[in-house]
Amino acid sequence: xxxxxxxxxxxxxxxxxxxxxxxxxxxxxxxxxxxxxxxxxxxxxxxxxxxxxxxxxxxxxxxxxxxxxxxxxxxxxxxxxxxxxxxxxxxxxxxxxxxxxxxxxxxxxxxxxxxxxxxxxxxxxxxxxxxxxxxxxxxxxxxxxxxxxxxxxxxxxxxxxxxxxxxxxxxxxxxxxxxxxxxxxxxxxxxxxxxxxxxxxxxxxxxxxxx
Amino acid sequence: xxxxxxxxxxxxxxxxxxxxxxxxxxxxxxxxxxxxxxxxxxxxxxxxxxxxxxxxxxxxxxxxxxxxxxxxxxxxxxxxxxxxxxxxxxxxxxxxxxxxxxxxxxxxxxxxxxxxxxxxxxxxxxxxxxxxxxxxxxxxxxxxxxxxxxxxxxxxxxxxxxxxxxxxxxxxxxxxxxxxxxxxxxxxxxxxxxxxxxxxxxxxxxxxxxxxxxxxxxxxxxxxxxxxxxxxxxxxxxxxxxxxxxxxxxxxxxxxxxxxxxxxxxxxxxxxxxxxxxxxxxxxxxxxxxxxxxxxxxxxxxxxxxxxxxxxxxxxxxxxxxxxxxxxxxxxxxxxxxxxxxxxxxxxxxxxxxxxxxxxxxxxxxxxxxxxxxxxxxxxxxxxxxxxxxxxxxxxxxxxxxxxxxxxxxxxxxxxxxxxxxxxxxxxxxxxxxxxxxxxxxxxxxxxxxxxxxxxxxxxxxxxxxxxxxxxxxxxxxxxxxxxxxxxxxxxxxxxxxxxxxxxxxxxxxxxxxxxxxxxxxxxxxxxxxxxxxxxxxxxxxxxxxxxxxxxxxxxxxxxxxxxxxxxxxxxxxxxxxxxxx
Numbered sequence: 001x002x003x004x005x006x007x008x009x010x011x012x013x014x015x016x017x018x019x020x021x022x023x024x025x026x027x028x029x030x031x032x033x034x035x036x037x038x039x040x041x042x043x044x045x046x047x048x049x050x051x052x053x054x055x056x057x058x059x060x061x062x063x064x065x066x067x068x069x070x071x072x073x074x075x076x077x078x079x080x081x082x083x084x085x086x087x088x089x090x091x092x093x094x095x096x097x098x099x100x101x102x103x104x105x106x107x108x109x110x111x112x113x114x115x116x117x118x119x120x121x122x123x124x125x126x127x128x129x130x131x132x133x134x135x136x137x138x139x140x141x142x143x144x145x146x147x148x149x150x151x152x153x154x155x156x157x158x159x160x161x162x163x164x165x166x167x168x169x170x171x172x173x174x175x176x177x178x179x180x181x182x183x184x185x186x187x188x189x190x191x192x193x194x195x196x197x198x199x200x201x202x203x204x205x206x207x208x209x210x211x
Numbered sequence: 212x213x214x215x216x217x218x219x220x221x222x223x224x225x226x227x228x229x230x231x232x233x234x235x236x237x238x239x240x241x242x243x244x245x246x247x248x249x250x251x252x253x254x255x256x257x258x259x260x261x262x263x264x265x266x267x268x269x270x271x272x273x274x275x276x277x278x279x280x281x282x283x284x285x286x287x288x289x290x291x292x293x294x295x296x297x298x299x300x301x302x303x304x305x306x307x308x309x310x311x312x313x314x315x316x317x318x319x320x321x322x323x324x325x326x327x328x329x330x331x332x333x334x335x336x337x338x339x340x341x342x343x344x345x346x347x348x349x350x351x352x353x354x355x356x357x358x359x360x361x362x363x364x365x366x367x368x369x370x371x372x373x374x375x376x377x378x379x380x381x382x383x384x385x386x387x388x389x390x391x392x393x394x395x396x397x398x399x400x401x402x403x404x405x406x407x408x409x410x411x412x413x414x415x416x417x418x419x420x421x422x423x424x425x426x427x428x429x430x431x432x433x434x435x436x437x438x439x440x441x442x443x444x445x446x447x448x449x450x451x452x453x454x455x456x457x458x459x460x461x462x463x464x465x466x467x468x469x470x471x472x473x474x475x476x477x478x479x480x481x482x483x484x485x486x487x488x489x490x491x492x493x494x495x496x497x498x499x500x501x502x503x504x505x506x507x508x509x510x511x512x513x514x515x516x517x518x519x520x521x522x523x524x525x526x527x528x529x530x531x532x533x534x535x536x537x538x539x540x541x542x543x544x545x546x547x548x549x550x551x552x553x554x555x556x557x558x559x560x561x562x563x564x565x566x567x568x569x570x571x572x573x574x575x576x577x578x579x580x581x582x583x584x585x586x587x588x589x590x591x592x593x594x595x596x597x598x599x600x601x602x603x604x605x606x607x608x609x610x611x612x613x614x615x616x617x618x619x620x621x622x623x624x625x626x627x628x629x630x631x632x633x634x635x636x637x638x639x640x641x642x643x644x645x646x647x648x649x650x651x652x653x654x655x656x657x658x659x660x661x662x663x664x665x666x667x668x669x670x671x672x673x674x675x676x677x678x679x680x681x682x683x684x685x686x687x688x689x690x691x692x693x694x695x696x697x698x699x700x701x702x703x704x705x706x707x708x709x710x711x712x713x714x715x716x717x718x719x720x721x722x723x724x725x726x727x728x729x730x731x732x733x734x735x736x737x738x739x740x741x742x743x744x745x746x747x748x749x750x751x752x753x754x755x756x757x758x759x760x761x762x763x764x765x766x767x768x769x770x771x772x773x774x775x776x777x778x779x780x781x782x783x784x785x786x787x788x789x790x791x792x793x
Contacts, residue, residue, distance in 0.1 A: 077419060091348050101373035102373070106444065110447075124707065124708075124775050124779075152451070153450075153454035154376045155376045156375025
């Protein structure tokens, strides 16, 4: 309102303006009203530019407010979408996690070991790495001296995946095709160590050079 | 038209406009000021949603941090019968129409339920029919990806026990509604459960939650983890062995306890048959319990170690105290105490008495100690009171006051009749002997660990000095001779290690007398020179082997696994020389 009033300085009833130019000389304001003074005309001009600024300011604020609201609203939908995605992914993680749990359950390990022809050794033998001493009676495990139980006898309804023993043979074969340590070398370090470098894929975790 | 008329019309027009303005302004003021609170409240009411945030139940982990019980999610699959109809599915980018019967068949395949039951639920004008409860994540995903508009899901928490029946009898289980029903799940419920939270938020017309509007009424506090002292690998090995023992002996059940001598920590408490907490209904009701803590029975000769240790500690005997042991000993009041076999009178030392497990020899030496003292020792060994574990539904066994013992009971308690013990109490007796005469409260639950990793340790009862260190050491020496030379004891030998132990073949009370079947057991300690582990094996109602020969193979196997797991080096010293005969 005050902006409009400032634009009409010759109206007989001079308003109490909320916005007025700051003057170092207070006297002109108290002059008789009948004449349009140069000073008040200047003041009106200043008020006009100020009014413009205020209008621009207000428009900017409204537009910004609108924009922020818009962005906010979009973010809300984005958050909601991401939450849904996160929930789906955690469901996937649960499925995969339970498969891993199944595969590493003692029941699956016992059955897999048995399928590979492994026997539980009944002898406790320790090798002291400091002095190379062998503690205990080092006898190879055999069916006759093995612990009595090797087949799994413990129930597990949570076991949703099992290892496939037929794939073990392939895994073994694949392993044999890997480069081997030079048997003539007296060193236990593989001969080709020098040429091996750590491969750092762009995806992240460095691939180990270990064979 | 003159100027006056124009002015008048102008004024009238201005007046009407002003009136309209005033009316509009008034109405605006009405909405904005007077009715505003009411309208705002109504609008807010439409937007506000109050909901419960379910606390996630904590895990149960073993001593190595391996998760034995955890919370996962399952889904209830429901349909909206009134909207059931044909469905158009996109298969390989092509739209294919399916009748509701075809869809029912598809659902039946995924949920593994009969098609007919689905079809019957599809009919009707209801808005809800449940097809299946607690469906797995993979079935849920498959079904959800079909995108059938009239099918909907309710997600809920469910318990997942990745290792199945491993430690199942200890862990216990929860009901389909998530309520803790047995074992650690029930005993430690206050640690595991957590508290549900509550929040209020505003939501948009499309059910979108307005983030800045969320107000928490009660913050949700997820459950904490229960940390057990159990080593799940050892537990599995022991359970395997017990399952094999039950098969071999055609026994009702078998149990094996592994206790760390110097700490009282229970490293394994295996039972067979054992419940798989994922499916408690799959085993008979009597196999869903924890016999190690809940079943008390007469222990038999296993208890002879108590009588011998008491006599030594009370200064009434040494390992070399001599006795002549007939196969049948007449009591002054005319009743007889018998040995398990018919034999000529033997000249035995106390060590010899334990070695051949002579009842007649034991009552003569043990009887030198008065009843009141023997009773006190029995109490200090933990008999007649629950172990410090305070397991769900734990039994205290039975030890009646010596004043109520009749003449015969006064004698037979020395070889384990007329009293009853749970397997954990029996193991506790040997823990005291192994730990230089100090009985420790056994520990099964290490503590309750919150999400920040702070563990509240389980309160442990104070240690009890039962016998002196010397008496414990002498008792240990005698127990070693049982395994070195005993007719059955020697089947408990472990190559390379010094082992001490005692056999037990207990008659099982049936009606007024004893039944035909036995509870056969063996409790052993290794290595004898520095006792570290106690393994107590019991097989209840063995039908193929009627003495401890049924229990020793299980003992040997479990103890070997223990020694391997904890890398106990073979013994380098020899046992003390102790005469068993004279």
